[in-house]
Amino acid sequence: xxxxxxxxxxxxxxxxxxxxxxxxxxxxxxxxxxxxxxxxxxxxxxxxxxxxxxxxxxxxxxxxxxxxxxxxxxxxxxxxxxxxxxxxxxxxxxxxxxxxxxxxxxxxxxxxxxxx
Amino acid sequence: xxxxxxxxxxxxxxxxxxxxxxxxxxxxxxxxxxxxxxxxxxxxxxxxxxxxxxxxxxxxxxxxxxxxxxxxxxxxxxxxxxxxxxxxxxxxxxxxxxxxxxxxxxxxxxxxxxx
Numbered sequence: 001x002x003x004x005x006x007x008x009x010x011x012x013x014x015x016x017x018x019x020x021x022x023x024x025x026x027x028x029x030x031x032x033x034x035x036x037x038x039x040x041x042x043x044x045x046x047x048x049x050x051x052x053x054x055x056x057x058x059x060x061x062x063x064x065x066x067x068x069x070x071x072x073x074x075x076x077x078x079x080x081x082x083x084x085x086x087x088x089x090x091x092x093x094x095x096x097x098x099x100x101x102x103x104x105x106x107x108x109x110x111x112x113x114x115x116x
Numbered sequence: 117x118x119x120x121x122x123x124x125x126x127x128x129x130x131x132x133x134x135x136x137x138x139x140x141x142x143x144x145x146x147x148x149x150x151x152x153x154x155x156x157x158x159x160x161x162x163x164x165x166x167x168x169x170x171x172x173x174x175x176x177x178x179x180x181x182x183x184x185x186x187x188x189x190x191x192x193x194x195x196x197x198x199x200x201x202x203x204x205x206x207x208x209x210x211x212x213x214x215x216x217x218x219x220x221x222x223x224x225x226x227x228x229x230x231x
Contacts (some may be wrong), residue, residue, distance in 0.1 A: 004158075036222070043120065044159075044207065044222035090159060096155055102147065102211075104220060106159035 002027045004093050006107035013114055014080050021076040021110045023091030028083040034092040034104065035065055044090060050074060060086070081114045090113075118142045120223035122208050128229045129198055137193045137226045139208030147171070148191045149209040149220060150183065159207065163193065198230045 003026045013019045021097025025031055032051055036044040055067045065076045076089060088111050092104040121140045129135050141148050150162040154194040165183050182194045191210075195202055205227050209220040 036217070039123075041224065043122075043224040044209075046219050046221060049219060092159075102149065102164040103161035103174070104151075104159075105161070106151075108156075108158050 001092060002095050003106055004091050005106040006089075006091055006110045008110050009108070010113065012112045013112070015083050015114050016080055016116050019078050019081040019085070019112065019114070021089050021091075021112060023034045023074045023076065023107060024072050024095045025074060025091070026072065027093050027095045027105075029095055031072075031074075033065075033067065033095040034094070035059065035063070035074075035076050036090045036092060038088040038109075040087075047076070047089075063081065083114050083116055086112055086114050120208055120210055120221055122206075124226060125224065126227045126229070127231065128231065131200055131230055132197050135195050135198055135228060137206050137208075137228070138165075139191045139193075139197075139223055140213075141188050141210030143189070145210035145212050147211045147218075148183075148185070148214070149211075150193045151207045151209065151215050151222075152176075152204040153207070154201075154204040159224055160169075162193070190208035195228075197207055198228075200230050203228055203230045 005024045021085045034049045038044050047063050048057050050067045051056045058064045063078050067074050090109045092109040100109040119202050123138045148165045151159050153159045163173045163177045180196050184192050205225045207225045208223045210221045211218045
């Protein structure tokens with residue numbers, strides 16, 4: 001069965017400090033991994049994705065994520081957090097094989113709060 | 117930048133009533149999806165739709181649910197007889213192609229409250 005875990009419901013970090021939002025996954029076959037962000041009263045906005053190639057993926061707003069196959073992780077990172085990064089972050093996985101080609105499997109989300 | 121839009125933003129209904137949630141996908145996209153998120157739980161896939169047919173549906177998407185593309189721009193989710201447990205945020209998404217590498221773009225959601 002495909003699943004995504006975001007072990008932290010909340011992450012708090014001071015502005016200017018590095019941030020990490022954790023994600024681990026379980027999927028049959030090769031994983032295709034995504035990060036989305038949700039600001040209040042907005043939809044899920046795409047941040048970045050890992051398909052193949054370089055394990056470090058760069059995305060929007062200075063975010064990056066590192067794919068680690070041995071640890072089945074895809075942690076979201078940013079070197080220097082901004083107050084405006086405060087939002088709800090979702091990790092999602094899509095399996096490479098099988099009938100569930102289109103669907104995304106989401107984690108429960110992690111609320112990131114960056115204080116000034 | 118093109119966006120997926122959804123209406124209404126909030127719908128309140130009585131148990132047993134029918135509701136229709138509306139979505140306008142990005143104009144050149146061909147694949148459409150509905151997901152939902154019950155408060156405090158994961159975002160869950162409901163259904164995908166392509167070429168006027170359901171491509172895939174989850175176990176949640178039972179006979180009470182239906183989807184339709186009534187014209188060239190709208191994509192709707194109908195719940196025939198709402199239950200209390202249908203209360204959730206419903207997200208519409210669209211993608212240009214159907215490929216594992218393709219990105220799904222989401223709308224802002226409709227919050228459905230069933231009383």
